[in-house]
Amino acid sequence: MKCYLGIDVGSVSTNLVIIDDNSKIISWIYRRTQGQPIKAVQAGISELKELARADIEIKGVGATGSARYLTGVIVGADIVKNEITAHATAATALYPMTRTIIEIGGQDSKIIFLHSSMVVDFAMNTVCAAGTGSFLDHQAARLGIPIEEFGAYALKSQNPAQIAGRCTVFAESDMIHKQQVGCLTEDIVYGLCQSLVRNYLNNLAKGKALEAPVIFQGGVAANLGIKRAFEDALQTEVVVPKYHHVMGAVGSAILAKETTEEGTKPTNFKGFNTSKQKFSTKSFNCSSCENNCEVVKIKQQDKLLACWGGRCGRFEA
Amino acid sequence: MKVGLPQALLHYKYYHLWETFFNELGVETVLSPASNKQILNAGVKSAPSEICLPVKIFLGHVKALKDVDKIFVPRVVSVEKGAYTCPKILGLPDIVRGTEGLPPVLAPTIDFTKGKIHFAKAIYNLGAQFSSSPLKIFKAYQAGTKALKRHELKKQEDGLSKTGGLKIGIVSHPYNIYDSFISLDLLKKIKKEDVSIQTSESLDKKIIEDETSSLPKELFWTYEKEVVGTALHWLKTGKVDGIIYLLSFACGPDSLAQVLIEDFAQQYQDVPLMSLVIDEHSAEAGLLTRLEAFLDMIKRRKKIESNHRPDGLSANYARGSVQAA
Numbered sequence: 026m027k028c029y030l031g032i033d034v035g036s037v038s039t040n041l042v043i044i045d046d047n048s049k050i051i052s053w054i055y056r057r058t059q060g061q062p063i064k065a066v067q068a069g070i071s072e073l074k075e076l077a078r079a080d081i082e083i084k085g086v087g088a089t090g091s092a093r094y095l096t097g098v099i100v101g102a103d104i105v106k107n108e109i110t111a112h113a114t115a116a117t118a119l120y121p122m123t124r125t126i127i128e129i130g131g132q133d134s135k136i137i138f139l140h141s142s143m144v145v146d147f148a149m150n151t152v153c154a155a156g157t158g159s160f161l162d163h164q165a166a167r168l169g170i171p172i173e174e175f176g177a178y179a180l181k182s183q184n185p186a187q188i189a190g191r192c193t194v195f196a197e198s199d200m201i202h203k204q205q206v207g208c209l210t211e212d213i214v215y216g217l218c219q220s221l222v223r224n225y226l227n228n229l230a231k232g233k234a235l236e237a238p239v240i241f242q243g244g245v246a247a248n249l250g251i252k253r254a255f256e257d258a259l260q261t262e263v264v265v266p267k268y269h270h271v272m273g274a275v276g277s278a279i280l281a282k283e284t285t286e287e288g289t290k291p292t293n294f295k296g297f298n299t300s301k302q303k304f305s306t307k308s309f310n311c312s313s314c315e316n317n318c319e320v321v322k323i324k325q326q327d328k329l330l331a332c333w334g335g336r337c338g339r340f341e342a
Numbered sequence: 343m344k345v346g347l348p349q350a351l352l353h354y355k356y357y358h359l360w361e362t363f364f365n366e367l368g369v370e371t372v373l374s375p376a377s378n379k380q381i382l383n384a385g386v387k388s389a390p391s392e393i394c395l396p397v398k399i400f401l402g403h404v405k406a407l408k409d410v411d412k413i414f415v416p417r418v419v420s421v422e423k424g425a426y427t428c429p430k431i432l433g434l435p436d437i438v439r440g441t442e443g444l445p446p447v448l449a450p451t452i453d454f455t456k457g458k459i460h461f462a463k464a465i466y467n468l469g470a471q472f473s474s475s476p477l478k479i480f481k482a483y484q485a486g487t488k489a490l491k492r493h494e495l496k497k498q499e500d501g502l503s504k505t506g507g508l509k510i511g512i513v514s515h516p517y518n519i520y521d522s523f524i525s526l527d528l529l530k531k532i533k534k535e536d537v538s539i540q541t542s543e544s545l546d547k548k549i550i551e552d553e554t555s556s557l558p559k560e561l562f563w564t565y566e567k568e569v570v571g572t573a574l575h576w577l578k579t580g581k582v583d584g585i586i587y588l589l590s591f592a593c594g595p596d597s598l599a600q601v602l603i604e605d606f607a608q609q610y611q612d613v614p615l616m617s618l619v620i621d622e623h624s625a626e627a628g629l630l631t632r633l634e635a636f637l638d639m640i641k642r643r644k645k646i647e648s649n650h651r652p653d654g655l656s657a658n659y660a661r662g663s664v665q666a667a
Binding site: 091106108109141144145146149233314316336 | 375378379380381523527604608611614627628630631632634635636638639642643646
């Protein structure tokens with residue numbers, strides 16, 4: 026069976042998806058990157074091989090996420106694309122009428138505006154990671170609530186507490202204060218969700234209208250509290266796709282399908298055995314000029330696969 | 343006599359004028375090296391922390407000018423009637439003088455609000471430090487303005503001659519666009535794709551003037567007028583496929599212009615606009631992702647547009663005339 030592999034390696038999670046000719050998801054993996062993108066990709070690929078049917082034949086591979094170039098080199102990707110394009114591709118394949126995509130991941134958040142299945146505008150969070158998955162993780166841990174139960178708490182809230190969401194530090198002191206005066210935990214939790222949504226709408230949407238249908242993707246979409254807060258703020262239904270947490274990977278698999286022209290062009294995929302290969306990276310500061318660029322070399326055994334980080338181009342293979 | 347010229351800020355606008363002027367007077371000019379990490383670090387170290395990135399870079403360049411007798415830092419107050427340069431450019435000689443261990447500063451005051459005679463006097467006083475002949479000074483200045491005109495014309499022609507591929511307009515100050523270290527090699531990254539780049543230098547000054555005078559209130563700053571006028575012109579006419587607005591963190595005038603430009607971009611949605619903010623902590627990854635996504639968006643849009651509309655008219659997607667067509 027002709028299949029396409031999409032890999033999304035982000036700051037927090039590494040996701041792999043196999044789709045068939047009709048862009049239907051056959052199998053998927055969601056695992057933590059844990060700061061080791063190469064290992065995460067290799068582990069993901071070997072898990073995927075066990076999970077998938079024996080008769081699948083990978084005809085194209087796409088890579089996305091902040092480690093997309095590294096991943097592309099290691100697995101032999103046919104296309105390496107940014108997360109915006111990948112998420113938009115996945116959402117429009119599923120819901121062609123999508124007008125707005127909210128995507129909140131581990132350390133970044135995006136908003137994508139679409140029209141006729143085409144991206145017309147987008148924005149990403151800037152220097153600060155307040156309001157992303159890592160922020161929520163941190164606050165949940167502080168409240169002593171497992172992140173999986175966070176949403177359920179939020180849904181119980183009747184009188185959400187007012188919490189400042191512009192910065193983790195402020196949010197934390199606000200939360201402590203609310204605890205000290207005796208607010209219910211669920212009200213604090215939902216208050217936090219609301220502040221996060223407020224922060225998102227102020228910083229990313231910046232007053233632009235979020236037209237329905239609104240699709241909510243990324244790891245944070247699993248959080249029912251955030252979903253409810255978005256619905257309250259936007260006064261419209263927010264759709265969370267079943268595979269919301271791996272949509273980036275789905276998008277890059279679809280892009281791989283496009284690039285290889287439905288598998289008629291040969292793929293660069295290095296095969297499932299990639300998981301057993303030994304890869305190593307080495308970085309050094311070049312001292313040829315005053316820029317002292319940090320150059321990274323990626324090797325497979327003794328073979329140099331790729332090299333980047335230099336400004337002048339002398340290391341580009 | 344050696345005069346050092348820092349390769350930063352207004353260097354990117356008036357370099358040809360001053361270099362020719364000094365050389366005609368028999369003064370050797372020394373240019374600071376292109377921006378690099380060392381220059382940035384030296385600038386950040388000697389500048390007050392709240393100052394904008396371009397001024398920090400400027401100070402780094404001043405520090406890199408060794409073995410010169412004087413450093414040329416003109417006080418450019420105004421280059422046209424009714425508008426000024428930004429307060430930091432205005433106070434640049436003082437900022438430099440406040441930095442320790444530097445050669446003396448050569449700082450003529452350029453102020454067109456005070457009329458042409460005032461300006462001529464400033465030029466004469468500057469030249470008189472190197473020559474006793476008023477005629478020679480006058481001729482040196484004339485040669486300088488000619489050199490500057492030639493350079494400006496060439497830039498304009500270069501911009502107009504660019505065709506093919508995507509047309510991306512970059513709206514920013516020249517010291518952001520052409521300093522490849524600061525812009526994280528933005529120009530090179532864009533040129534890797536099939537893209538031709540336009541800047542405000544390819545626009546007639548009259549166009550920019552017309553655009554900004556149509557605003558409800560005139561802008562105070564000459565260089566901000568260029569930025570806003572160019573963005574406005576492209577947004578209205580659709581002469582480019584997309585606009586990248588590059589601005590530096592902590593730049594006062596830019597922070598106001600940004601709101602203005604993004605407001606207009608909401609009104610004229612045919613041309614997508616992306617703002618990119620750079621500072622000394624900028625990481626390449628974030629810039630690259632945004633740039634790739636932006637170019638992708640425009641390419642996909644163009645592809646669909648050309649499929650639907652062979653006549654090449656804008657399909658006006660953002661306002662939804664697709665269904666009507």
